[in-house]
Amino acid sequence: MIAKLLPFRSEPAEGLCHREAPSGRTGIRSFAPRRLPAGEPGLPSLPRQRPILLLADREPAALLAACRHLEQAGFEVRRTSTAAETATLFSTVRPDLAVIDSALPDGDGFELCKAIRRTPEGRETPLVIAADAEDYESVRKSQDAGASDFVLRPINWLILSRRLSNLMEADHSRRRLRASRAMLREAEEAAGLASWSCDSSTGRIEWSPEAATFLGLEDPTDGRPEAFLAAVHPDDRPFVEAEIRSAARERRPFAAEHRIRRPSDGTVRFIRHCADFSLDDDGEALWLRGIVQDVTEKVRAEEQIWRLSNLDGLTGLPNRAMLQHLLGYALPRAAHAGRLVAALFLDIDRFEEINERHGPAEGDKLIVEVADRLEQCLRRGDPVAPSPHFERADSLARLSGDEFVVVLTDVEVVDDIARVAQRILDGVSGSYRVGSAEVFIGVSIGIAVSPQDGDEPGLLIQHAQTALFQVKRLGRGSYRFYSETVNDEVAARVDIETGLHRALERNELSLSYQPIMDGKSGAVSGFEALLRWTSSSLGAVPPARFIPVAEESGLIFRIGEWVLRTACRQAEAWAEEGLGSLDVAVNVSTLQLGHAGFADVVRDALRQAGLPPERLSLEITESALLAHDEKTVACLSDLKKSGVRLVIDDFGTGYSALQYLRNFPADGLKIDRSFVDGIVRNPGDTAIVSALIAMSRGLSITVVAEGVETEEQFRHLQSLGCDQVQGFLFSRPLPAEEFRTMLSSGASPGVTEAAV
Ligand code: C2E
Ligand code: MG
Ligand code: MG
8 A cells, every 4th residue: 555644654655665666766856947828928017107008089189188187197198099000009109008989080999909909919908998888789899809998988087097097906916916826837837736626516626737737637627536536546546535535524634645547648656635625604615625746756766765774785675674673563463462473593604705715796696596595485374474564575684794584473383483494494505506616505593582582673683693603603504592591602702703803903812832743753843833812801712712703704814824924934933043944833724725815825924934835734624625615625736736735633533534535635634632532541542543544654644643641642652653743741832932942942842761
């Protein structure tokens, strides 16, 4: 329903999102200036100081006497005694009024009057006929001739001068009225206004010419109300008719905005329509007068503004503001009916990575495709009807980036929500074409349910997002309901992300170095650089807490590069000091490997530090091997060609399949601490470690055992032929200065002579 009463205009036309796209044409309306039709009086000319009176009479002597009276009355008199001269003087002098004898010697005064009326200058001028008889015939003839008045000869000039003055005044008033009507018409046209009136005794409507034109009435003389109602848009007609009827019944003004479909050309326009009664002394309606104004451009501009502020530009879905509005509508109703409302906060797993690799344009296309699939999931009769304003999968909104929210209303049991969440996961996850690649996309969903998780739109959305964070932490691709505990975790995560943004600038990041020892000699052969963050607000935050946040927020790219450059510089600085050409191991996130230009960053870090590539090992977790991604594989082989060593970290913890080792160009692997831990007590762990070492030897891969804490473990590993060892037994990770002191002391850290 578009039509509405005017006082309720605060929100632009409801349901506008279903209309055709607005023309977008807003601003100042231009129109051609209107020319006054020929002969139409414009603004009233200033009255002459002394109006010119043309006096035509057959008796020149009588004229002389008349002149005195008339000049005293303020006229400037021009006399003539013939019809021919009268006509000439009229066109040259253009008198303000004329008195014409009905029987001039050379012609009939009535005919002369008629001829003057036909000239442009004589059309409006007051003309008085002076006739010999006051009979019916003379009166009729002077009316037919277009005379303004009639006097009897012989003329009483005193009386005539009074009558002529009155005539002049009336003429001026008439001209002024016509001019102001013309101005009113111009103003109405400029404002897109037109008017109508309806005589309540006949019930017939009279349209102003403009009204008939812009309503597109086919027959403007058809004054039946039905003819007007036929022009009203069919959807708005019942409302308009009912409203007019009730206004008429109650004798009250009527004001509404509605659409018309112009019968003449079928175009749809929006009009603002106001009407009021003029009542007689008894309060009875005499007239109903109305004004119609074409407000199409204004409505379209409002519609555009409404779209911009309520809909997402990329997908056309409701945006955050509209979502809040929808929830604000749905929550109280659901509470009243004892039903649940669920907000499902959804995002695309690793969207940042996809955007980074394929560019924002492809990222946008993916979002649109995901939005489409989401809509399809919701169209199959879900209990969603939060607003009459939206007919389509109205419960779906896009907040920003890859974040969507689905609202389910009128839900009876939580199981229904879980069912929809699962269907969304099944329907939306899958393969998508991104650029030229086929990419598998997963989504995660956090769910908050009202009333238990919040009865206010903002809070419900926030809690759904909190639940989403938790899904992300626990391994994506699934859904999870909100819980208070999750909220605390998310708050902590938000603190970490906020602090991490400023950590680099504030020099809160540092590296610790843990020695890596040669398995046989026990001498330091290299070190692993481990990132440390001492936040001014949070204190020391362990890497296991902040590195996943850095990855999710994309900060890992900047931070990772800083680690790489710092570690390479440090290794070369110690070498130049004569503390030994130690190998340096740097941990690299899988995200960094997929980032275009990472190999160049590595080469540049080496060049700037002056470190030979073969002294740098990049430690990559097993998940990098699982990402069969063209870009990751290309990046790894590029790095490999540069001479950099690639080491698989935490080997054995992930989905390690030995076949990956065959395909992946690894130079080394680090056996995870958990195997080293059990090596003394658990024969199974011993068997795994020994098999790994044997296999690595066959593949010419170096094996490092990490997390060595006891001499017993070390001896065991030595007996199995492990190439390198690392762990608290030798040294904890040390700040640069302490590591340097350790190196310069020359002693192999932490190892008794017996163990070596
Ligand atoms: P990781 O690469 O496997 O590093 C070894 C972790 O084990 C370090 O923890 C180290 O302090 C700890 N560790 C070493 N020896 C022993 C031992 O004998 N016993 C025990 N219980 N622990 C030992 P840290 O420094 O907390 O680092 C944790 C993880 O954070 C690292 O595991 C690595 O995956 C990640 N990380 C650290 N620095 C960076 C970095 O610069 N970039 C990236 N992407 N990840 C990093
Ligand atoms: Mg490591
Ligand atoms: Mg490790």
